[in-house]
Amino acid sequence: MDFLKGAKEFARNPLGIIALFISLIYGFASLLLDSAAEKLTVAERWPLILFIVVFPIMVLVTFYKLVTKHHGKLYAPGDFQDDKSFLRTLSPEEQEVRLEKEVKESFGQVKSGQDNAFVTAKQGDADRSDQEDRERRKEEHRRFKEELEKIETSVIDSIAAEYGVKAERNVGIDGTDANFDAFLQANEGRFTFIEVKMLRSPGPAMMMLDRLLYNAVVADKFFESRFKLVLAVVYSFEDSELERVERFWRRKLSNCPANIELRFIPKSEVEIA
Structure with a gap:
């Protein structure tokens, strides 16, 4: 016995x-x-x-x-008294690489042809020197990066307040390549994470989605299906385009075994300090 x-x-x-x-x-x-x-x-x-x-x-x-x-x-997750034993805070270098990747994904999406604002501006500067053009794009890149950081902070704080817990920023799951914008432990018996994405145009953003789904699948397997991801998509295009974009994103997420809660938030409703 x-x-x-x-x-x-x-x-x-x-x-x-x-x-x-x-x-x-x-x-x-x-x-x-x-x-x-x-x-x-x-x-x-x-x-x-x-x-x-x-x-x-x-x-x-x-x-x-x-x-x-x-x-x-x-x-197994039950072996750890503190759920945060699974987590590690991303180093400043890792955070910078991650942010740069998201910025490039957003700019790459615009260059794909869905939003001509960036491309038109580039064509309008055709008479300027290459150096001026590079400086302009570099400055636009820097401004968008700063804006993205502020948007992520605002959205994460809002969702954390909704759940009534404090969010831990820029976390990775130890022993895996999966990382997310924030982690919060809700009272649902799940390991809840937050990921914020910025859509500048109604384009598909396939590269952005593929990386996100990969991280979600890895985390879901690691936490034995006790994983939940709150995916907040902040968009800056017209609301008339939202239905088509949301349908595409939900169709992609429906094929993912992980538990993902999708939210679309207009940029105009995000409070930036």
Whole structure:
């Protein structure tokens, strides 16, 4: 009975299951050798002896690879008293790279042909020097980056206040490539994250969506389907275009196994300090 209770505790996470499996195999081999040693011939004893000697070495090598390469997969969420044990704050360099990537995705979306504001401005400057054109684009890039940071802060604060908890900004899930704008632990038994995206035009933004869905799938698998993502899309185009854009985004998200709550917010309603 005590063994069954112990086995139940072991089976709560991948590490326990591995330990239980190893203990059973090694225990049976030792028991067999001990109880039947006198009845076995020398040729029959040698395989058991070799197994008992070599098996621990194989286990040691295997555990070394697991711990050094896949340590994040050895534990279940219930093993951690603090849910934030799964999280790591992105370094300033990682945050900068992430923000730059989002800015480029937004500008790339505009260049795809859906919103001609940027392209028209570029064509209008055709008579200027290349240096002036680069400076203008660089300044526009900088202003949009600052605006995006302020929008993300405002939207995250608003959603955190709605949930009644404090948001932790720029977080990644330890042992994976998944990272998000913010994390908040709600009272739903889920690990809730926030991601804010900026749409300057009603274009598809495929690159933006693909990266987002990849992160969501990785996180959902890591948290054993207890993951939730609040995706806030701030748009600056006409409301008449919203229905088509929202239909496209929801169709893409419907194919994702992760729990994603999609919200579209007009830029005019975002309070920027």
